[in-house]
Structures are given as structure tokens and as C-alpha cells.
Amino acid sequence: MPRIDSKQSRTRGFVLTLTALVGFLLGGGVGDEARAQPKPEGEMRWALYVTISPQWFDPGEVIGVITPFWVLYAMHDALVKAMPGNLMAPSLAESWTVSADQKVYEFKLREGVKFHNGDPFTAEDVKFSFLRTKGARILRDKVNEVIVVGPHRVRFHLHEPWPDFMTFYGTLASSASWVVPKKYVEQVGVEGFKKHPIGLGPYKFVSHNPGVELVMEAYEGYWRKMPSVKRLVYKMVPEPTTRLAMLKRGEVDLAYLLDAPQAEEVRRDPTLKLAFSGGIGVFFLDFFDQWDPKSPWHDRRVRQAASYAIDRRTLSEVETLGASKPAGNIVPRTFEFALPLEPDPYDPAKAKQLLAEAGYPNGFDAGDLHAYPPYNSTTEVVGNYLGAVGIKTRIRTMERAAFFSAWATKKLRGVCMCVVAPYGNAASRMSEWVPSSGIYAYGGYPDIDALYKRQGLETDRLKRQALLHQIQQLVHERVRFAPIWDYTWPSGVGPRVEEPALMLINPYPWSAPLEDVRLKRK
């Protein structure tokens, strides 16, 4: 055996020491980082205004928008989803590419991620989840097939180029990219899954008492970060006065969606805070009779007069404590392809002048003013503003289901104080209201219809934007609608909460991401 001379020995010793030192620093650093992240502790409780449906536990069964995401953001995760600062943030997908012909979307999935039951997350789960999703049927119509390229690569092949694929797949417009474990679902079935859902989200299912509460516990293996709060409890409290009482009593830490009187009470209480969220729904006047040449509403000046008659700021002060911003467009400014338009000013003198020019110097009987349930009080105030300039309306309130049926089957007449709220981009927002083929469009303009059709086929982003801006400008100039405000509402926050995570994802109005909620540490 050759002898190792002292120089070699010193060199080897130096290398070994250096290696050990580097290893110590790296290993110690990681260990320090892991030790530095405190364990989740405490319990945060929400008072929600609707009953949680077990359907929301399964992304594939979700057919509603907004409220099911209370559960999805807690228990599940998506390839791409809205996150703070990015409404189409890579999540379970690290990245994605689009083919040159815009017909193939390939996702590279995050590796090493596990479901709550320890099953590994793979591309098979993505394909399985997509094919079983019930919401956003348009996605399944546009997608030809989903191919698992590898355990962490999946490809979506479209029938034809569709510029809104990611808008529908990767945003709050649908739950199609939210993933469930294929093996587990096949084992327990859909019903079994709803009884005990398993996901990839920051919180695991603990228990669900139907109509009472949903309890979830932190999943410390969540890939993004360890949640701060150990337990989340969603309590179902349909009555706003009860939500307020529970907040004041300390039974809940967050009370969603309070009315103005309850919000005033929260404001008066020094131990509580008001938080405002919204900005997704836009209140607006829709003039159903504008398509009838015999109706006064057919005259653009009359519709413009109605818009000038409304004091949007005061209305917002009264109804939402000033939180709702006056709007000039039914497409929120935060939406992709939105054209920022200024709201019409409050000018009753101008409104009367326009009415006189249109041949109604003493006003006219405008027929019914329908209230979008449950915003009856806002509609009454709007009716009063219209009446003050001579546009006499009769407020018609309807039960929710009856209203939607009548609205969709185009049985309503007169004017509606309506709300538009679909997520997505400017195109998806306008889809059912602007083109004459839309469910809630009582008429339309052929030139706008043609433009809308063109933008749906346009794959060049800038050209598409120009088309959509043109549509919005035309809609504005023709006073197709009279936008009122971007609806923002108050919620109450209790004294134990440090970070409620409300509106971190603008314009998603609820607490998200849930791994970011925090209680004050003792």
C-alpha cells in the first residue's frame, strides 16, 4: 500500500474539512429554516352566509362560482390558480408552454408533492380530475384530448386554437384545474369522497356537520408553506344579525358579508375591525325595453339621463359605507382586456335636460324597475333617484329563483337593477350580456356581435385587446347599460386576527390563500 505523504495528507484533510464545513452550513441552514417555521397553532373561525354544500368538497362536482372556492382554497390545489399578485399563478404546475399553433398546452408538474393521504401527485390525477369536472363545459367542448406524457407532464390538445383556454382553466372562472387523487376517488367513489375528501391543499378535512360547520386542520406537508393556523372552522350562519352577534361574542373571528347597519355596529366597536372586499360584481341598470322602438328607453338620451340621475357616491355611502367604487364599465378594471371608463357623474339637471331633448320634459312612466335579489334596498334608492328626475318606476321585487328564470327566459320588462359577476376576462364577462346570443341579452347590435365573434377567434393578444376595447367603447357610447358601482361589501374581523387574508387575491373577495391567514401570537 503506498504511503500517503504529509502534503497529500494535509490537502486531503483540508478538502474534507471544507466539505464538512459546507455540508454543515447547508444542512444546518435547511434545518434552521425548518426549525424557524413555527408549527401551526390556534383555531380561526368564520361565520359564512350560506350553507356549505358537500358538493364543494369535490372540485369535479362544483358547478357554482366564488363561494365553492372557500373550500377549494382550503383543501385542494390547482395546476394554475389565482394568487396574490398573479391571477394565473403556477401552482401544482411549475410552468406551461403553448404550441405555435396554439392548440397544445403542455404543463410541467411540480414533483415530490403528496396528497393528504400520502399518495403521490402525478399527471394521471390531472387528467382524471379534468375529465370528471362538471363545471365549465366549454372547456371540455374545446379540449380534444388530455395526454399523460410522463408522470409529471401532461398535455391538453384542443380542437382548434382558443385564446381563452388558460382563462377558463387556470383562473377562478372554473375549478377544472383543481386536482383530486385518482386512486382514492376510484376506491371510495364520489359519495365516499364527499364524506372524506382528500386533496393537495394547505388544510385537511377533519369533519363536516351538515348545516353547522366544517372543520379542517393544517397539512404541514403543504408544498408552498406551512400554514400558520392549526384549525380552520367554517360555521354556517345565514342570518347577518346572527353573524354580528357571534363576532361580538368572540364565537367567530371573521363574519362575512354584513349589511350596512351591522357594519356600522362593527365600526363603533373598538375591539373589532371592518374589512372590505369585492370588486368582482358590478351593479348596473339594464334597459330591457331599449330594443322596442315605441319605448322611451329606445332613445339613447333617455338611458343617458337615467345614468346621470344616480348619485353613485352617496348610494355607496349609504349601502356599503362608501366602499363600492362608482363604475363606468361592466368589466372591472382589474380584468384582462378591460377598458377603463369613467363613471357618469351625478348630474340631475343634465338628466332633465336630456329627457326634455328626448321629448319628455315632464318625465315619463318607465314601467317596472326589477330588483336583483337580494339587493332590494339598493334598488329602492336607485328608483328614488330616477323618480327625482321624472323617470317614474315601480319597484318589482321577486324571489331569487323566480327572478333568474324570468330574467333568463326574457320575460322581464322595463329596467333592472342587475348584477354581473362572471370571472375571467373582458370577453367572458360580456359573454352573456353583450352579444345578442347571450342568455341575459334582450337584444344586441349586429356590428358588436360581429366584433365579439372575431375576438373569440383572434389569437394575437394585442389585436384581440383592440377588438374587445372597441366593443366596450361602443357599448359605452350607446349606453347599452348604466354601470353603477363595483360592489364591495363589509365583513367583520375579530380581535384575535392578525391577517384575515381578505382581498390578497384581488378580485377574489374572500380569505385566500388560507396558508397566509394568521392569528395574533400570544
Add this chain to the structure above:
Amino acid sequence: MLTYILRRLLALVPTLFFASLIVFVTVRIIPGNVIDLMLSQNDIAVGKDRAQLEAALGLDRPMHIQYFRWVGGAVRGDLGRSLWQNTPVTAQLLDRLPVTFELGLLALTVALGVALPIGVYSAIRQDTTGDYLTRSFSILMLAIPSFWLGTLVMVFPSIWWGWSPEIKYVSLGQDPLKNLGQMIVPAVILGTSLSAVTMRLTRTMMLEVLRQDYIRTAWAKGLSERPVVTRHALRNALIPVVTLIGLQAPLLIGGAVIMEQIFVIPGMGLLLLDAVGQRDYPIITGVFLILGVCVMLINLLVDLSYGTLDPRVRYRA
């Protein structure tokens, strides 16, 4: 007696059949449609999806076929599945029924516990200060809607004193004391509202009975007030009161719906309220079926109680 009971129970069948038919048809023809509601929450194209949704939910078949399918399932204990949640209706109702039943029973106990003593007192102390006070109380309870009272009880104590009724629901089996702690406030509100009519009828009937000859005879025999009132007068006065209780059962259930909403009690009322708003037909029909059975059974018990109160009452087969 047994034959009478069996006959009455058999009579439930055609009654329930017609009641369920009326409910089944009514919920489907009132304005507002579950398909429109579902489509309003999604961004999909209407024409194709309406047809597919209707087919998926079984709503594309003619109404009579839907009804007979439902009846076939109901006979086997299967009341269908929720259109929104796709969960079995029977299971949901079995979870919720005991909660509403408990609330109703507590409310009825409060109603009778308030109405009977006050009604009797008011009658035997007619035209005294006590009588005027109790009658004023009953008018007040008649005038104040229970939902308004419930909202006041929920809101103002929380503002003034930082107190509000217990909201977190705990089942009777889990913790009886906590359960009663939550249920007692809505039960008192509901019961007090119901007691008004019962109290007034008790007073009226007692006054009438106390003027009868046999009561005069009882006084003449030297009996004290207590046996005259409780043993001789009250039993006869109670017959119309018991009838009223049977008639109030549906009102009790209706009031329970509001109380469950305000006090967050997961009973059938809250389920029904959600289902009506969402046009969840199987749940609505299932709830009304169960409520129909309950009301008819209550009325049967009322009829059977006549025999206890009045020995002259006999039941023929």
C-alpha cells in the same frame, strides 16, 4: 281503540298521496326553475347544457313519470337525491328531523306551560289586575311576530351586554345541557308566541265551564278552589284547547323554520328554506312528506286524547 288507531293510520296513506302530489306539482310550476338557477351560476352555453342538465337530473321526463318514480322510491324509503348536492334526501331528513322535533316539543311545552296556568288564573281571577295584565301580555304576544322577537334577542344583548344566545349546535346525545342551552331561547320565543292564542282560549273555556251547574254544585258541596278548578273544570275546558294544539302544529313548524334560520339550528326548517330558494325539488317534497306525516300523527294523538279527557268519548272501529 286499536282498530280505530289502525284505521286512522291507514287513512294516512291516501292523504299523504294527495298531499305529496300537490306539493310535487306545485314546486315545479311556481315561477323559478332549478335549471335556470344552475345555469346562472355557470358560464356555459345554454341550449345544449339545459337539455343535458335536465337529463342528468331526471327532469326531462314527463311530470307524471317523475312523480311515479318518486313514489316508487318513497315506498322503499328512498326520497331521491338532492339536485344540488347529489346526496340522499332520506339521510338528510333523518339527521334533521330530530332537531326540529326537539325544538317543536320544547316550544309546545313552553306554550302549554305558559298558556294553561295563565289562562286558568285569568279565568278564576276575572276582571282583576292580574287578569288585565295577563290578557295584555297575550295580546302583545299575538302582535309581535316571533321572527322579529328572535332577531331582537339575537342582536341587542350582543350590543348592550356582549352576550348572545348560544349558537354552536351540540346534539342532545352529545351534551344534553349544552343542547338545551342552545334550544331554550328559540323554544321560549316560539312557545311564547304560540301561547297567546292558547291562553285566551283556555281563559274563555274556563269561564264557560265555571258557570256550569255541576261546578256550582261542587262549590255548594264545600270543595275548595283547587279541586274544583283542576279536577272538575279544567278537564272539560281542555277539549277545545287540545283541538287548538293540533291546529297549531303546522304553525309551530312554520315558526321553527324562522327560528332555525336566526339561531342556526340545523333542523328541517333550515333545510327547507335553502331547498325552496334553490328549487331543490326532492328535498322540498321529502320535507313536506315528513311534515305531513307529523301533522297527521299529532292530530291523531289529539283525537285520542279526547277519550282521556272526556270518558263519554268512545272510538268505533
